[in-house]
Amino acid sequence: MNKSLISLLTTLLLFSCNAPKVDIAIVNGLVIKNADIVSPLSQDVSSNNFIVLDGDSIAYIGQQEPHVKGTFTTLDAKGKFIIPGLIDSHVHITGTDALSEEEEIQNPEIVAHYKNQLPKSYLYFGYTTIIDLGTAHPDRLQDFLEAEIKPDLFYVGGGAVIGNGYGLTNWSDEVPNFIYQENEAYPIPEEYQKENHTPKAVAKRVGESGAIALKTYYEPGFDPTIPSFPTPTFELMADIKKEAHRNNLTLVVHGNSLEAHDFLGQANVDVIAHGLWNWGKYSLGDSLTIPKEIQKVLDTEIENQVGYMPTLQVINGLKILTNASFLNSPELDHVLPQDLITYYKEHSETMYANIFGDAPKEIIETNFTRISDQGKINLMYMYKNGGNILFGTDSPSSPTYGNPPGYNGYLEMMEMADAGLPLNKILSMATIENAKAFRLDDKYGSVEEGKRANLLVLNKNPLLDITAYNDISHVIINGKPINRETLSAAGRKD
Incomplete structure (x- = not known):
């Protein structure tokens, strides 16, 4: 090697070693070093990064070590993986899990313990952002919002129900945002003025309430022995969508049956809040082939790029009632207070009977396994x-x-x-794709400068191992790192 080349290499090496550091001025934040960032956008891993958080925002990301001015703590993420906080876009937080209103009144201490733990339970499994899809009144969210440690919470204008339709249990101001349908067969009480219950009026109220989406329903009902609930027409749904978008709201519609998905796919709504696991007269045979009638409906949703929430656990959650051994799962100790778990164990048979009557558990389990399989094959x-x-x-x-x-x-x-969905797809669905669907991607869904400092520090790579989502080192919410074990209902384990 000649002397001139050696001199050049030496100069470049000295320059790189003495290159000025990036100056970052922060008020109060966190510096993460040795960060391997897993991107749901590029779906790859960027190694050995520095991440500087200033308050609740990401101020800097880069492999060049920054010179940070201000007050901060440091977290060494060597050997770990950083991803954006997860988003669950379909939750309901205003009640106590599985307890009726009467049971809540009878067990105030259990309810208090549950509500105190609830925000931590979502964070324990990495859900730093959740969207409540059923609350008409923001004041019902107050207990959750007042928690010291909690995920970022958004909500939709629940209660935008078709007059006399599913989801409207009584005529009162408790559910003010029902939508009058002119060809409604059922009478609407005279005290309600039609002009206050048009899609335009309802969408305006929902938007002004601070909601990020408007939710309505296409649900004829579940009991064939009683008359079907009213459902919207194509004309009405088109009007609802137009007014939702006028108010910068995503239109989310409840529906899980073949009839509902057929209608909603053709109506080109933004999001259907359930998977198509109710196939009506069709069923999944031994060949595991989707009937052409089901495929046709799914094809319409694919063509129109309608948001599709599989909600596989809806079916599994019901099937679990056939086997109370689920209540012995050690993971429940982290997300539920012990007195609630005990209550479930003592009332498990009653809870089964309340939903399934005296139907044999073996038959229920078999039927719900088939429905679950239908949901998974649709997903794929x-x-x-x-x-x-x-x-x-x-x-x-x-x-x-x-x-x-x-x-x-x-x-x-x-x-x-288990259904076969690639792990990179699961990551993107629960982060950036959810953020885009609900118009939150300016702040959420990826690890980028300027975005919300909601991050997860994982001990495993989620692109390689699904159990990474149950192997969390730290949850960072609004820039503040929290050791996962401190979020457990069972308390810190030393």
């Missing part, structure tokens, strides 16, 4: 054909102990992986 069809799949759990979906907060999201991910 949507994935393989370019469907717009979003992550939401519907926690809790019904009066069952099978959908515990936080843990239910992990179980949903496990089911998706």
